[in-house]
Amino acid sequence: MITAGTNSRIKRLVQLNQKAKIRRQEDVFVAEGVRMFLEAPLSKIREVYVSESFRGGDLCAQKLESTGYEVVEDSLFKKISDTCTPQGILCVTGQFHYRQEQLLRKKNPLLLLLENIQDPGNLGTMFRTAEAAGADGIIMSRDTVDVYNPKVIRSTMGSIFRMPFFYAQDLRETAAFLRRSGVRVYAAHLGGKRFYTEAAYLEGAAFLIGNEGNGLLEETVRAADQILRIPMEGEVESLNAAVSAAVLLYEASRQRRQTGNGAKGK
Amino acid sequence: MITAGTNSRIKRLVQLNQKAKIRRQEDVFVAEGVRMFLEAPLSKIREVYVSESFRGGDLCAQKLESTGYEVVEDSLFKKISDTCTPQGILCVTGQFHYRQEQLLRKKNPLLLLLENIQDPGNLGTMFRTAEAAGADGIIMSRDTVDVYNPKVIRSTMGSIFRMPFFYAQDLRETAAFLRRSGVRVYAAHLGGKRFYTEAAYLEGAAFLIGNEGNGLLEETVRAADQILRIPMEGEVESLNAAVSAAVLLYEASRQRRQTGNGAKGK
Structure with a gap:
């Protein structure tokens, strides 16, 4: 479980939410919430973070088994969330490159x-x-x-x-x-x-x-x-x-x- | 010109922006910006506030002559504005009561x-x-x-x-x-x-x-x-x-x- 606010991954996730340039450099974006996680194509999901108290139901649990995930302390999850009332799950997803x-x-x-x-x-x-x-x-x-x-x-x-x-x-x-x-x-x-x-x-x-x-x-x-x-x-x-x-x-x-x-x- | 942050009118304007109950009690609402001021029916406008540095053009000047107005110090105007980049004019307007x-x-x-x-x-x-x-x-x-x-x-x-x-x-x-x-x-x-x-x-x-x-x-x-x-x-x-x-x-x-x-x- 990630607990320290100075954790470099937390800092990076905050930046991914805030800065288009960082997203572009890493070729990813953050998709937050149960619905977004469930709809994100498996092939595109790079990392998944869930809050300590996250309970997402069967569909989530099933998909989380395929993707793997990292647990984040509730108070820290608030930091990496872009919403006021986070659902407790977000995934770092690869950007799309359509021709x-x-x-x-x-x-x-x-x-x-x-x-x-x-x-x-x-x-x-x-x-x-x-x-x-x-x-x-x-x-x-x-x-x-x-x-x-x-x-x-x-x-x-x-x-x-x-x-x-x-x-x-x-x-x-x-x-x-x-x-x-x-x-x-x-x-x-x-x-x-x-x-x-x-x-x-x-x-x-x-x-x-x-x-x-x-x-x-x-x-x-x-x-x-x-x-x-x-x-x-x-x-x-x-x-x-x-x-x-x-x-x-x-x-x-x-x-x-x-x-x-x-x-x-x- | 209104300059002191403790001015009771400033406090009231902030509350009118924030609280439906206060708006209902006074039977008014706040309409902000040049466009809203120009479109507000004259009969409904109760008070007008402009920031110290407000320059609104001829149409505004003309309407301000009819309504009268109060000048508010720029930094205070930011407080009574609901936007990040205030245009420098807002009016307190009577609520509508349609049957x-x-x-x-x-x-x-x-x-x-x-x-x-x-x-x-x-x-x-x-x-x-x-x-x-x-x-x-x-x-x-x-x-x-x-x-x-x-x-x-x-x-x-x-x-x-x-x-x-x-x-x-x-x-x-x-x-x-x-x-x-x-x-x-x-x-x-x-x-x-x-x-x-x-x-x-x-x-x-x-x-x-x-x-x-x-x-x-x-x-x-x-x-x-x-x-x-x-x-x-x-x-x-x-x-x-x-x-x-x-x-x-x-x-x-x-x-x-x-x-x-x-x-x-x-």
């Missing part, structure tokens, strides 16, 4: 292209929603918040383990590449002339979503095939970024379900 | 019924999305987070000033009342047999959305006319509550726009 082709494997892919999203909760929610709506991948601009930030991981509710993604060197070049590959790129923008419900998303489609405060950069909007607007009544000036993504993805999902194109919802 | 009838004024109202929503960001986002989608009101169960919590207020992005709402003594009774009034009540629930895209929302419609972790109570589901499911692919078990609300409200908005029923998006 662009992996996001384009399916015939008519449905993609999210995110520019400079800053709120961890928003980014995580977009992963969760994208998986639910049947999307095939998420491509992020380099200035988007680190996907391995513990708050992002938590709000993905496990989708981080299943939704392919990568950071694009240049999101506009990626958009151009997608267009050449037959994927239509749509920019969600207040200046759009057409409503998002007036386009058909039955073939490959990618939605560009911009930063929470400023929306998409003008040059990114120009990189799209078409500019779409989500109609807003009242005096609302914009929607939350994760809400915009949800409305667009579920409209695509609705159209695809109606025509029998794309996977069926469970 | 049920006010939410049912329009012919085919579109409503949200929220049960035990706990995340302030989710609740605020639902206000913002509801206004954008053309909803007529939000009815909350008594155990929903306080709508005047500063984090809720901030995430409404001003919709708090425009979207009618109230806390129901008993949400199930309210659902029954709505049904008697000709509003169809739909429960968003994983157990629903029909997809949400298979119902028509052209007449009065109310969407029941449940708590983030547990969804709707079974007895609340039974209070609905119909149980609807938002299809989910992959291994996603549920959607974020604000995302569910957005998907449902924008489907209603899409249908209404298509048939020319309800208001047009701007």
